[in-house]
Amino acid sequence: MSSGSCPQxxxxxxxxxxxxxxxxxxxxxxxxxxxxxxxxxxxxxxxxKEFVLPAPExxxxxxxxRPEERARxxxxxxxxxxxxxxxxxxxxxxxxxxxxAMDKHKVKRLPVVDEVGRLVGIVSRRDLLQVFLRHDxxxxxxxxxxxxxGTLWLAPGDVEVVVHDGxxxxxxxxxxxxxxxxxxxxxxAVDGVVAVHQTLGWSEDxxxxxxxxxxxxxxxx
Numbered sequence: 234m235s236s237g238s239c240p241q242x243x244x245x246x247x248x249x250x251x252x253x254x255x256x257x258x259x260x261x262x263x264x265x266x267x268x269x270x271x272x273x274x275x276x277x278x279x280x281x282k283e284f285v286l287p288a289p290e291x292x293x294x295x296x297x298x299r300p301e302e303r304a305r306x307x308x309x310x311x312x313x314x315x316x317x318x319x320x321x322x323x324x325x326x327x328x329x330x331x332x333x334a335m336d337k338h339k340v341k342r343l344p345v346v347d348e349v350g351r352l353v354g355i356v357s358r359r360d361l362l363q364v365f366l367r368h369d370x371x372x373x374x375x376x377x378x379x380x381x382x383g384t385l386w387l388a389p390g391d392v393e394v395v396v397h398d399g400x401x402x403x404x405x406x407x408x409x410x411x412x413x414x415x416x417x418x419x420x421x422a423v424d425g426v427v428a429v430h431q432t433l434g435w436s437e438d439x440x441x442x443x444x445x446x447x448x449x450x451x452x453x454x
Contacts, residue, residue, distance in 0.1 A: 239264045239352065240274065242312030246282070249274055249311055261355075262344040263315045268351045270344040272315030279314070281306040321346045324353055328424060332361050367425030369396040376401065380419045385412060392416070392433065399427035410435040 238256075240249055240263050252261060253276060260275035281302065308314045322331045322343040331343060335358060342357040373396040381387045381394070385407075392405035401420050407413060413433050420429045 239268075239270075240311040241265065242271070242310060242315075244311040246279065246309050246314065249314070250279055253279070260342055262319060262352055263311045263317075264352055270319040270321055270346065270352050272311075272317030272319050273340075273342070273344070274311055274315045278305060278316070319344055321350075322356060323348075327422065328361055328364050329422065331356055335361070364424040365399060365427065367399075369399065372396045372399065372401070372423060372425045375423050376420050380423065381416070384419060385416060399425055401426055401429045403429065403431035403433055406434040406436060408435070409437050409439045411439050 238252070239261055240252065242263060242265070244263075249261070253259065260273055262270040263272040263274055265271050305314055320334065320338045320340055320343060322334055322345050324345050324347055326334075334343060335341070342355055344352055345354040345356055347353050373394050376394050376396075377389075381392055382389070387407070390405075391407065392403055395402040395404075401423075403416065403420065407416065413431070413435060416433065417429050417431055420426060
């Protein structure tokens with residue numbers, strides 16, 4: 234869905250319901266006149282309207298709701314219905330970065346914005362899970378050619394890579410000990426990787442570097 238079809242704060246309740254039905258979606262960002270997301274409206278926000286039931290005499294129709302829930306249940310436009318501020322993801326983010334933001338803020342979808350904050354798309358939990366459907370062979374090929382060969386400049390055969398159900402196992406020897414955590418972290422960042430296990434050795438321990446303290450200057454010398 235393009236940003237031009239997203240509701241603005243004054244978009245009516247019925248227009249939003251029609252957008253959901255027409256596009257077969259369950260949530261949509263609300264944007265300002267600069268196409269920057271300022272909130273989210275979901276089906277749950279619309280269904281809250283059903284909570285406004287006939288009330289006992291002398292009671293408000295939504296007397297049993299909390300004040301903020303009552304206001305949203307009675308809202309007639311996107312501005313009143315939406316949850317704000319909008320939690321967004323940047324277009325340059327990796328899949329793990331988007332996943333961490335969803336988990337931190339307990340949201341199911343994130344509007345994606347460009348460098349000036351304009352809406353360029355939306356990513357959902359389902360979209361993020363798609364990467365874990367990646368074939369083991371494709372994961373292994375990227376690790377062998379791009380990570381080990383292209384980034385770490387390792388010779389073919391220095392490290393054996395086995396991938397099973399997204400779990401990566403690394404065995405072999407690296408030229409320096411400091412490369413072990415780097416190799417592991419780079420493999421974790423590959424799309425589709427569930428976990429990384431390694432029993433890597435090294436030829437040189439470059440982490441055990443002792444720096445000799447300078448001697449105090451003596452004026453009588």
